Amino acid sequence: MWQSKSTESSSVARIRKSGGYRKLASFQTATIIYDTTVWFCDKFVDSRSRTVDQMIQAARSGRQNIAEGSRAGATSSQTELRLVNVARASLEELLLDYEDFLRHRRLTLWPPSGPEVTAVRSVASNWKRDRSDLTNLTDLSDQQRWALYSSWLDHVDAAVRPNATICLIHQANYLLDQQIDAIEKQFIDEGGYSEQLANARLQKRAESRMNGSLTQSANNQTSSNDSQSAASLQCPICGALMALRTAKSGRNPGSQFWGCTKYPQCTGSTPV
Numbered sequence: 001m002w003q004s005k006s007t008e009s010s011s012v013a014r015i016r017k018s019g020g021y022r023k024l025a026s027f028q029t030a031t032i033i034y035d036t037t038v039w040f041c042d043k044f045v046d047s048r049s050r051t052v053d054q055m056i057q058a059a060r061s062g063r064q065n066i067a068e069g070s071r072a073g074a075t076s077s078q079t080e081l082r083l084v085n086v087a088r089a090s091l092e093e094l095l096l097d098y099e100d101f102l103r104h105r106r107l108t109l110w111p112p113s114g115p116e117v118t119a120v121r122s123v124a125s126n127w128k129r130d131r132s133d134l135t136n137l138t139d140l141s142d143q144q145r146w147a148l149y150s151s152w153l154d155h156v157d158a159a160v161r162p163n164a165t166i167c168l169i170h171q172a173n174y175l176l177d178q179q180i181d182a183i184e185k186q187f188i189d190e191g192g193y194s195e196q197l198a199n200a201r202l203q204k205r206a207e208s209r210m211n212g213s214l215t216q217s218a219n220n221q222t223s224s225n226d227s228q229s230a231a232s233l234q235c236p237i238c239g240a241l242m243a244l245r246t247a248k249s250g251r252n253p254g255s256q257f258w259g260c261t262k263y264p265q266c267t268g269s270t271p272v
Helices: 025-044 050-072 077-104 115-130 142-153 160-190 193-232
Strands: 242-246 256-260 269-271
Touching: 025 050, 025 077, 025 142, 025 160, 050 077, 077 160, 115 142, 115 160, 142 160
Parallel strands: none
Antiparallel strands: 242 256, 256 269
């Protein structure tokens, strides 16, 4: 029933990073919400009711669309925004279902500032404060994160489970709102994928032109140095200028040497 951790990795350097959703607090919270909704419906809701399918699908949509949006972010900020908003809307729908469950059965909805709500909300902050080994809450397994809330989510009281889940839905929605704001800001600051791709292409072309110019400059400098070297060499026999030549025969055919420009009248030479 529990999903094991998997490593989402890619050795390819991409223009825009994507994936990594398993480390998102919003995804991890949505996972708890999805799991507890399945088990809550199994225990407290009539299996013949359409509400069961609606609640489970809403909880699943909240989780899956966070993952899909994270992946889609590699090529489209708009698609990522749309999917994260779908996740947000699905959890809002699920929130109403849990509130309806409590209201229809005349069960008490915990007040936002009540001690029960405060206790559920404080789990994450207490974890960070009490840990001496610097273990991050997002580094825990799904089972370990569930255990932090199990006293509420496994409770036998039909009022406790939905109330605790409502607290988690509010937390997830807050995280998704922050996520949406961050995606929008990134889009405004950096542009969309097409813009970034075009900019990367222009930068690559500019680098190629620069490298070509540097190579040509280096070749020109080498040629100039060779000419200067040749001009500064004098034949050891007659004193005439030397020229760079390639041996066609002899002991080292194909090798280069400095030969007198008055050859064949003068056979003076100097190794390169």
